[in-house]
Amino acid sequence: MAKFSDNALAVLSARYLKKDDEGRVVETPDEMFRRIARAFAAVEERYHGREELYRERFYQLLSSLRFLPNSPALMHAGLPGGQLAACFVLPIEDSMPSIFETLKNAAVILQSGGGTGFSFSRLRPAADPVTPSGGVAAGPVSFMKIYNAAAEVIKQGGARRGAHMGILRVDHPDILDFIRLKRDPAELLNFNVSVAVTDAFMEAVRQDGEYSLINPRTGLPGKSLRASLVFDELVESAWMCGDPGIVFIDRMNEQNPTPHLGDYESTNPCGEQPLLPYEACILGSLNLAAYVRDGSFDYMSLGDDIAVAVRMLDNAIDANCYPLREIEQMHKGTRKIGLGVMGWADALIMLGIPYDSPEACAKARRIMGFIQKSAQHVSEELAQERGPFSFFTGSVYERTGVPPRRNATLTSIAPTGTISLIAGCSSGIEPLYLLAFKRRVLDEEQIEVNRHFIETARREGFYSDKLMECVMRHGSVRGQRSVPSRFRRLFMTAHEISYIAHVEMQAAFQEYTDNAVAKTINLPHRATRDTVRKAFLLAYERRLKGVTVFRAGTKPGTLGKVNDPD
Numbered sequence: 001m002a003k004f005s006d007n008a009l010a011v012l013s014a015r016y017l018k019k020d021d022e023g024r025v026v027e028t029p030d031e032m033f034r035r036i037a038r039a040f041a042a043v044e045e046r047y048h049g050r051e052e053l054y055r056e057r058f059y060q061l062l063s064s065l066r067f068l069p070n071s072p073a074l075m076h077a078g079l080p081g082g083q084l085a086a087c088f089v090l091p092i093e094d095s096m097p098s099i100f101e102t103l104k105n106a107a108v109i110l111q112s113g114g115g116t117g118f119s120f121s122r123l124r125p126a127a128d129p130v131t132p133s134g135g136v137a138a139g140p141v142s143f144m145k146i147y148n149a150a151a152e153v154i155k156q157g158g159a160r161r162g163a164h165m166g167i168l169r170v171d172h173p174d175i176l177d178f179i180r181l182k183r184d185p186a187e188l189l190n191f192n193v194s195v196a197v198t199d200a201f202m203e204a205v206r207q208d209g210e211y212s213l214i215n216p217r218t219g220l221p222g223k224s225l226r227a228s229l230v231f232d233e234l235v236e237s238a239w240m241c242g243d244p245g246i247v248f249i250d251r252m253n254e255q256n257p258t259p260h261l262g263d264y265e266s267t268n269p270c271g272e273q274p275l276l277p278y279e280a281c282i283l284g285s286l287n288l289a290a291y292v293r294d295g296s297f298d299y300m301s302l303g304d305d306i307a308v309a310v311r312m313l314d315n316a317i318d319a320n321c322y323p324l325r326e327i328e329q330m331h332k333g334t335r336k337i338g339l340g341v342m343g344w345a346d347a348l349i350m351l352g353i354p355y356d357s358p359e360a361c362a363k364a365r366r367i368m369g370f371i372q373k374s375a376q377h378v379s380e381e382l383a384q385e386r387g388p389f390s391f392f393t394g395s396v397y398e399r400t401g402v403p404p405r406r407n408a409t410l411t412s413i414a415p416t417g418t419i420s421l422i423a424g425c426s427s428g429i430e431p432l433y434l435l436a437f438k439r440r441v442l443d444e445e446q447i448e449v450n451r452h453f454i455e456t457a458r459r460e461g462f463y464s465d466k467l468m469e470c471v472m473r474h475g476s477v478r479g480q481r482s483v484p485s486r487f488r489r490l491f492m493t494a495h496e497i498s499y500i501a502h503v504e505m506q507a508a509f510q511e512y513t514d515n516a517v518a519k520t521i522n523l524p525h526r527a528t529r530d531t532v533r534k535a536f537l538l539a540y541e542r543r544l545k546g547v548t549v550f551r552a553g554t555k556p557g558t559l560g561k562v563n564d565p566d
Helices: 006-016 029-047 051-063 071-076 096-112 140-152 175-183 199-206 227-241 249-254 299-319 325-334 344-351 358-386 418-423 451-460 465-474 485-490 499-510 529-541
Strands: 067-069 087-089 115-119 164-169 191-197 210-215 220-226 245-248 280-287 337-342 436-441 444-449 520-523 546-551
Touching (some): 006 071, 029 051, 029 299, 067 299, 096 115, 140 164, 164 175, 175 227, 227 546, 245 249, 280 299, 280 418, 299 325, 299 358, 358 499, 444 451, 499 520, 520 529
Parallel strands (some): 191 245, 520 546
16 A cells, blocks of 8 residues: 555544544544445446455555545545535525525535535526515625525534535626625635636627626616626636636536536536536546656556546445435436546656646646546446446437447546645646645644655755755745756746646646536736736637636635635
């Protein structure tokens, strides 16, 4: 079994390893992996599969840290009532019973370890008439504050704070209040928020035209706004506090595999998983750094592991104990999984490829294309063995002659958060944030130094105590002439990389991803509003499904946005 860092062991003990009634840890990491493998492999029996064979294959893949499923699966697999999915979307209709029924359901999901997304776009705007009471509506923003307060008091799975995604369409009459909401740092601490932007709106921005607001109660257009002014407000808020992000909602729906079931209106809390109402998704991430061997990438081993990982995630759908009957029906109907990656920055360093280079984007396309194609092949084989997903009839796949597959979607790229810490690799597809920094793990502050930098500095002969002191102080080697220029570029950190390179990397991965890509366009504090504007426009041009920017120092004590249960 792979070795764990001190940080990883601290997180495992606090959040993931099984505990007794007194809160004492009663499980080792190896036993945790065996528990998970046993729970997933038990599903083989219902499909007449080889349970013992896959129990061992699942264990070997997990314990090597080449692949990890999302946090709820690590926490709960094999335990009574184990809820294994990370991502959910719940519908909110324009009525008081629906609003509070959804809040109740969201509380159950949060308690079980999931993160929930909502679109508030169906709610009538503030001050709109309410009949038959003769009153006026509170509006989406007011109800979001109620949802936020509920999340504040719920610990996810007994281990984490609640996380929500709140989305409002750009043509909702309350859109400006929504865009400005999180400029107040005390507002909606348990929410990430995004504006669902339409292609029509973006074209109006380009042409400096107007667009109409639509009252969701009547479906009729109301007053018009100048699109560029609304876009300016969006840029201002993102520059000030990192919220809202943008969801390109039309682009998401263009790639909805089951439009006969409905349209996408929302995503999970970090935006990588668009879902229909009551859908769920189980995520898992391959550690790309584990496939770099002797300076080259091992596609053969990766292909073997994809076959095991896809099967494991599909089994997890059947092993799951769902928090709501409606969610179980939808998830077992579409069988969505999200196979993603982590360790990308580490892999590039090990390959000697700078993150901000065209070569890095080309490598991203090749690797993600390989993952996508391989996962599709495995899903088609599973469909032959077990049958396609229930809603295959009427899907885009059936209409276009694609062979039956087991899963409506296969790939998503999550931010990975704590699972990359457990695996000892860089998070998601992000560049290194810093070469050395203090990380708060639970309630303790611990120092983390990038091992690849230390190994390279020693191997290449530029290691010195003075250099290490400088790296510890600044977190980068920018301007350090004792470090050869090619290594200064190889070890560039997030704030040294241009917004263009950030967007281009996200676009490279998105090209071969079914769902979406969670990535933050990290900007230095000195970045201007115009940089944010250009990042948003470039994201639209490069056909991203969503984009988030975060300017350093705009949220004291944080490196980014609300953590998603990955």
